[in-house]
Amino acid sequence: MTHRWLVTGGLGFIGSAFVRNVLRERPAIAVTVLDAMTYAGNPANVEEVAGDPRYRFVRGDIADAAAVEEAIGDGVDAIVNFAAETHVDRSILDPEAFIRTDVMGTHVLLEAVRRRGIPRFLQVSTDEVYGHVAEGASRERDPIRPRSPYAASKAGGDLQVLAYHTTYGTPVLITRGSNTYGPYQYPEKLIPLFVTNLIDGEQVPVYGDGLQVRDWLHVDDHARGIAHVLEHGVPGEVYNLGGGNSRTNLEITRRLLELTGRSYETSVRHVADREGHDRRYALDASKARALGWTPAVPFETGLAETAAWYRSREAWWRPIKSGDFRSYYQRQYAHR
Ligand code: TYD
Numbered sequence: 504m505t506h507r508w509l510v511t512g513g514l515g516f517i518g519s520a521f522v523r524n525v526l527r528e529r530p531a532i533a534v535t536v537l538d539a540m541t542y543a544g545n546p547a548n549v550e551e552v553a554g555d556p557r558y559r560f561v562r563g564d565i566a567d568a569a570a571v572e573e574a575i576g577d578g579v580d581a582i583v584n585f586a587a588e589t590h591v592d593r594s595i596l597d598p599e600a601f602i603r604t605d606v607m608g609t610h611v612l613l614e615a616v617r618r619r620g621i622p623r624f625l626q627v628s629t630d631e632v633y634g635h636v637a638e639g640a641s642r643e644r645d646p647i648r649p650r651s652p653y654a655a656s657k658a659g660g661d662l663q664v665l666a667y668h669t670t671y672g673t674p675v676l677i678t679r680g681s682n683t684y685g686p687y688q689y690p691e692k693l694i695p696l697f698v699t700n701l702i703d704g705e706q707v708p709v710y711g712d713g714l715q716v717r718d719w720l721h722v723d724d725h726a727r728g729i730a731h732v733l734e735h736g737v738p739g740e741v742y743n744l745g746g747g748n749s750r751t752n753l754e755i756t757r758r759l760l761e762l763t764g765r766s767y768e769t770s771v772r773h774v775a776d777r778e779g780h781d782r783r784y785a786l787d788a789s790k791a792r793a794l795g796w797t798p799a800v801p802f803e804t805g806l807a808e809t810a811a812w813y814r815s816r817e818a819w820w821r822p823i824k825s826g827d828f829r830s831y832y833q834r835q836y837a838h839r
Pocket residue numbers: 590591592631682691692693694696708709710711715716717752777
């Protein structure tokens with residue numbers, strides 16, 4: 504018997520990796536993607552599976568109940584919510600879209616799950632909800648202290664999800680992933696922005712001293728972790744998915760300089776720091792590991808392969824960087 508999963512935001516970076524991974528590795532699962540195709544939702548991200556008879560696409564917004572109904576159709580066995588505004592810097596420029604998608608959109612999905620009696624709902628969340636952690640690593644029961652409009656919107660979504668479980672017994676799960684990297688990431692985020700700038704011989708804008716720390720997770724490991732939690736997680740529970748690869752932004756930058764053959768002196772520009780910049784994130788992922796998930800991609804290999812992917816797939820990112828991205832880049836970086 505085939506099961507059908509509704510994947511919202513399935514044309515985005517992590518969502519599309521999940522869709523490609525599920526259709527490749529789980530023959531008994533069919534997938535419906537609901538995606539609003541805003542700036543980061545790109546049909547090219549699922550090109551290799553779009554012809555699969557188990558793949559169905561609906562264009563629409565998760566905050567639009569009618570679109571969600573259409574995507575659910577005769578019913579689905581699970582909803583996995585990747586649909587989100589995700590970029591901290593954009594949330595500082597323009598928070599409204601974050602509230603609409605990450606808070607209202609999550610609410611609309613939860614209502615659909617409740618009304619239709621859908622047996623599983625997984626909310627894809629982020630380590631950013633824990634806020635800055637000076638030392639140690641965040642565990643699922645730690646208080647959440649979001650500090651950017653983006654993190655606060657995701658935290659608002661998470662709290663609704665948990666409240667639905669408490670109030671209505673809705674069968675929910677939450678995963679909180681650490682910083683994710685790999686192929687098909689929209690070039691506004693650190694790694695793809697820096698790799699593509701360096702390929703073009705342009706400078707890379709390091710915020711402040713560059714000694715901020717992030718914990719990096721390969722997108723394939725993240726996608727597998729989400730599928731694993733969906734199938735084996737305990738309803739009502741949160742699972743951290745951390746890569747265990749803590750690096751400063753400068754360490755990442757130096758490695759990318761090596762991989763692209765550029766020098767620090769000519770390519771790195773230290774610019775004004777992000778407002779309210781979280782200095783460090785770190786996740787304790789022992790709960791997900793106890794459930795049977797382990798990240799498999801070594802960071803050095805994953806980073807080198809990612810740089811090579813961007814080198815060989817200019818046809819994917821050049822159209823993105825030459826379009827609306829130009830005006831975004833001006834708005835974000837010109838004054839720094
Ligand atoms: P980002 O990829 O935006 O992810 P997040 O803010 O969700 O962690 O940024 C990762 C780190 O890189 C973060 O500390 C901010 C920093 N950064 C820069 O120094 N310069 C940049 O141009 C960008 C986009 C990020």
